[in-house]
Amino acid sequence: MNVVAIVGSLRKASYNMMLAEFIQKRYAEKITVEILSLHDIPMYNQDEENNPPQSVIDFKAKVKAADAVLWVTPEYNASIPGVLGNVIDWLSRVDKVMIGKPSIVMGASMGNLGTVKAQMHLRDILFAQGLGSPVLQGNEVYIGAAHTKFDEAGNLTDEATVKFLDQVIDNFVAWVK
Ligand code: FNR
Secondary structure: EEEEEEEOOOOOOOOHHHHHHHHHOOOOOOOOEEEEEEOOOOOOOOHHHOOOOHHHHHHHHHHHHEEEEEOOOOOEEEEHHHHHHHHHHHHHOOOOOOOOOOOEEEEEOOOOOOOHHHHHHHHHHHOOOOOOEEEEOOOOOEEOHHHHHEOOOOOOHHHHHHHHHHHHHHHHHHHHH
């Protein structure tokens, strides 16, 4: 099963990127995860949507070819970060590559609520008309106090969280199949 991961942080030491990389490594025998970079995605401009920049064409092609999308979102101001909203705008227009594409949503933050508000918004957005992505229900991964759960090498070391993730990934694979 081929999964693309879209991570809503450009930060080098991002906990959300650590989470995506942890999933990529730990479940490599169950799913192949390609983490897509948002660094080269320009600001969405409706004037360009029919003739988008090459980076957007390539990004959309990878999403289109994937069996499913893993969204890993930080929480900014009680919602999703702008970089994530921006790429969603590109994905939602012209070639609507998210329609029917299964998604799973998770996120990490240093606060106790672990991106719950951002994920609520993201789930709503993924159901919107231009996206039309079925999202795995239940299996909600809110990693709060992230600074206490990853080590300096970026490994997720919190045993209870890892055990829960093992179950979530099994549920995700079964659901997508
Ligand atoms: C934040 N942060 C934050 N955290 C939270 O739990 N709820 C929030 O509403 C916000 N708002 C917010 C706004 C902005 C502009 C920034 C920069 C940060 C803190 C945020 O969760 C923290 O920086 C995470 O570490 C960001 O995720 P990455 O970059 O580590 O993946």
